[in-house]
Each structure stands twice: as C-alpha cells, then as structure tokens.
Amino acid sequence: MSAFQLHLGDALRVMPEIESGSIGAVVTDPPYSSGGTHAKDRAKAPMDKYISNENHHRYAARPFLLGDNRDQRSFTTWCTIWLLEAYRILRETGYILAFTDWRQLPAVSDAIQCAGFVWRGVIAWDKTEAARPPHTGYFRHQAEYVVWGTKWKCLRADGRGPFPGVIRERVDSANKKHPAQKPVGLMRQLVRCAPEGEAILDPFAGSGTTGEAAILEGRPFIGIEADPAWHQFANDRLLTAASA
Ligand SMILES: C[S@@+](CC[C@H](N)C(=O)[O-])C[C@H]1O[C@@H](n2cnc3c(N)ncnc32)[C@H](O)[C@@H]1O
Known part of the structure; x- marks a missing residue:
C-alpha cells in the first residue's frame, strides 16, 4: 500500500469497500452534533456553535462541517x-479511538459498546488555558x-506503551484552516x-491531520472525506507530507 489513500465520499458508503481485518487502528474525529442542550441550539450553524465571533473571519471563505446536525x-x-x-475492518488486535466533547461523551461510549468493542477508557486532550475563555x-x-x-x-507483548492518558497540546491557531x-x-x-506499518483509518478526515500524523509515524493511512473542498485540501496536504 502507498503512504496514503484518500477517498471522496460518505463514510457509510466507502467503508464497506475496505477489506475485513486489514486496519491496525481507526483514529477519527467525527462531527460531534453537539453545541447545545436543546434541539434548537444544536440545529444552529456549526460556525455559531463552535467558533467564537472574533474568529469567524478565519473560515468565511470555506465550506463548513457536514453532518453536524443530528439529534441525540x-x-x-x-x-x-x-x-x-x-469493527469489521479492524484486525483482531485493532484499536478504536473516537473524539468527542463532554456533552456527547455518553453517546459515543454507548455506541462503541453497541458496535461490539471493549470500551477501555477515555483519553483527555487538554487544550491548555489557551482554550476558549x-x-x-x-x-x-x-x-x-x-x-x-x-x-x-490489548496487544501487550510488543512492549509499546503505556500511552499517555492525558495529552496537553494547544490548538495551533496560526495554522488552523479547518474549523x-x-x-x-x-x-x-x-x-x-x-504497531508501525499497520494501517490507520480516519473515516472523517477533514483537513487530513490524522493522515499527516500517520505518515510521520510510519503508518500507512486510509482517509474518507465527504466534502469535496476538504478532500482536495487534505489530499494536497498528504501529498506534501508523503514526499517530505
Ligand atoms: C470534525 S471534522 C474532522 C477534522 C479533522 N480531525 C482535522 O484535523 O482536520 C469532521 C469531518 O467529517 C466530514 N464528514 C461529515 N460527515 C461525513 C460522512 N458521512 N462521511 C465522510 N466525511 C464526513 C466533515 O466534512 C468534516 O470535514
């Protein structure tokens, strides 16, 4: 497999084409469908839910988040x-890692277990005190x-890990293009x-960050993105990463 494959399309239509048992980890950041307690709040444009007013100008020319408007x-x-x-696509020793926010945490941990995974924990991404005030x-x-x-x-025999349970990393606002x-x-x-060499899948690839990380870490990458503009953006980014 080449360093990466990036598919344009709906994850639910593309994932069935991927071979069973072929992926080492699904590491993904799906639309959160969050941003409010009531249906009216959640139905707002993602820009109004997730991005503070003073930062709107950064994203004005770009399409915004698809699929972020589901009810609970x-x-x-x-x-x-x-x-x-x-679950079907992962190897027997495979990992699932899915991002969420505090509000949708119970929904995502329920869904992971409904799909048959052994739920093993929650990693906190600490965005530091620089996070939205x-x-x-x-x-x-x-x-x-x-x-x-x-x-x-869990694979224990190969001596990797333990991996960090809290990762402190601030948002890179200067280089952030995708909201x-x-x-x-x-x-x-x-x-x-x-393990190095095993493929990483991100079915909601956005700007391609998981793919760039996989390439830098020596893991082949398969990504899926439904929005043509973000697909193009991620493709260019991954071509640059793979040729560096
Ligand atoms: C939260 S963003 C991912 C951002 C990414 N982690 C990054 O660093 O750029 C989720 C992405 O999933 C895409 N998306 C939404 N629904 C989708 C679907 N059904 N199939 C594939 N992609 C989808 C959106 O267009 C959006 O770019």
Missing part, C-alpha cells in the same frame, strides 16, 4: 452504524475527549497505538 438519538444510532463497519462562573471547557477501546485483547482541525502533535501520539 440519531447521532447515537449513526455512530453505531459506522462503528460496526470499523469561559463565561463568568463557568469551569473552563479546556478538554475534549477520545473514547478508546479495542476489538478484542475542527486537531494539532498534529496530538494525533501523532494517538496513531502510535497501532
């Missing part, structure tokens, strides 16, 4: 459907979370759960 029950069901495919009287929303599990047993873009340093730590 359909979000859990949709996650279970793609996680069932992830809170309202007066609030505890700072300083972390996002990675729900992780395995298809079956939900994660720092490469964060993703590099996560993709190391798969």
Whole structure:
C-alpha cells in the first residue's frame, strides 16, 4: 500500500469497500452534533456553535462541517452504524479511538459498546488555558475527549506503551484552516497505538491531520472525506507530507 489513500465520499458508503481485518487502528474525529442542550441550539450553524465571533473571519471563505446536525438519538444510532463497519475492518488486535466533547461523551461510549468493542477508557486532550475563555462562573471547557477501546485483547507483548492518558497540546491557531482541525502533535501520539506499518483509518478526515500524523509515524493511512473542498485540501496536504 502507498503512504496514503484518500477517498471522496460518505463514510457509510466507502467503508464497506475496505477489506475485513486489514486496519491496525481507526483514529477519527467525527462531527460531534453537539453545541447545545436543546434541539434548537444544536440545529444552529456549526460556525455559531463552535467558533467564537472574533474568529469567524478565519473560515468565511470555506465550506463548513457536514453532518453536524443530528439529534441525540440519531447521532447515537449513526455512530453505531459506522462503528460496526470499523469493527469489521479492524484486525483482531485493532484499536478504536473516537473524539468527542463532554456533552456527547455518553453517546459515543454507548455506541462503541453497541458496535461490539471493549470500551477501555477515555483519553483527555487538554487544550491548555489557551482554550476558549469561559463565561463568568463557568469551569473552563479546556478538554475534549477520545473514547478508546479495542476489538478484542490489548496487544501487550510488543512492549509499546503505556500511552499517555492525558495529552496537553494547544490548538495551533496560526495554522488552523479547518474549523475542527486537531494539532498534529496530538494525533501523532494517538496513531502510535497501532504497531508501525499497520494501517490507520480516519473515516472523517477533514483537513487530513490524522493522515499527516500517520505518515510521520510510519503508518500507512486510509482517509474518507465527504466534502469535496476538504478532500482536495487534505489530499494536497498528504501529498506534501508523503514526499517530505
Ligand atoms: C470534525 S471534522 C474532522 C477534522 C479533522 N480531525 C482535522 O484535523 O482536520 C469532521 C469531518 O467529517 C466530514 N464528514 C461529515 N460527515 C461525513 C460522512 N458521512 N462521511 C465522510 N466525511 C464526513 C466533515 O466534512 C468534516 O470535514
């Protein structure tokens, strides 16, 4: 396999084409369908839910997040459907790592277990005190979370890990192009759960951060992105990473 393959399309349509038992880890950051307590809040444009007003100008010319408008029950069901495919595609020793925020954490941990995975924990991504400032009287929303599990047993024999349970890495605002873009340093730590040489799959690839991290860490990458503009952006980024 070449350093990366990046598919344009809906994850639910592309994942069934991937061979069973062929992937070392699914490391992904799906749309959160979060941003409010009530249906009315969640139905707002993602820009208004997730990006503070003073940063709107950074994203004005770009398309925004597809698939971020599910209500609570359909979000859990949709996650279970793609996680069932992830389960089939993973090797017996494979890992599932899925990002979420505090509000959707219970839905994602439920869906991971519904799909058959052994739920093993939650990694905290500490965005540092530079994270979006809170309202007066609030505890700072300083972390996002990675729900992780395995298809079956955890690989212990090869001596890798233990991997960090808290990763402190600030958002790289200067280089952030996608509104939900994660720092490469964060993703590099996560993709190391798969042994070197085993493929990493991200069915919601966005700007391609997981792919860049996988390439830098010596793991082949398969990505899927439904938005043509982000697919193009990620493809260019991964070509650069693979040729460096
Ligand atoms: C949270 S973002 C991922 C951001 C990424 N981690 C990064 O660092 O750039 C989720 C991505 O999933 C894409 N997406 C939404 N629904 C999808 C679907 N059904 N199939 C494939 N991609 C989808 C969105 O267009 C968006 O770019």
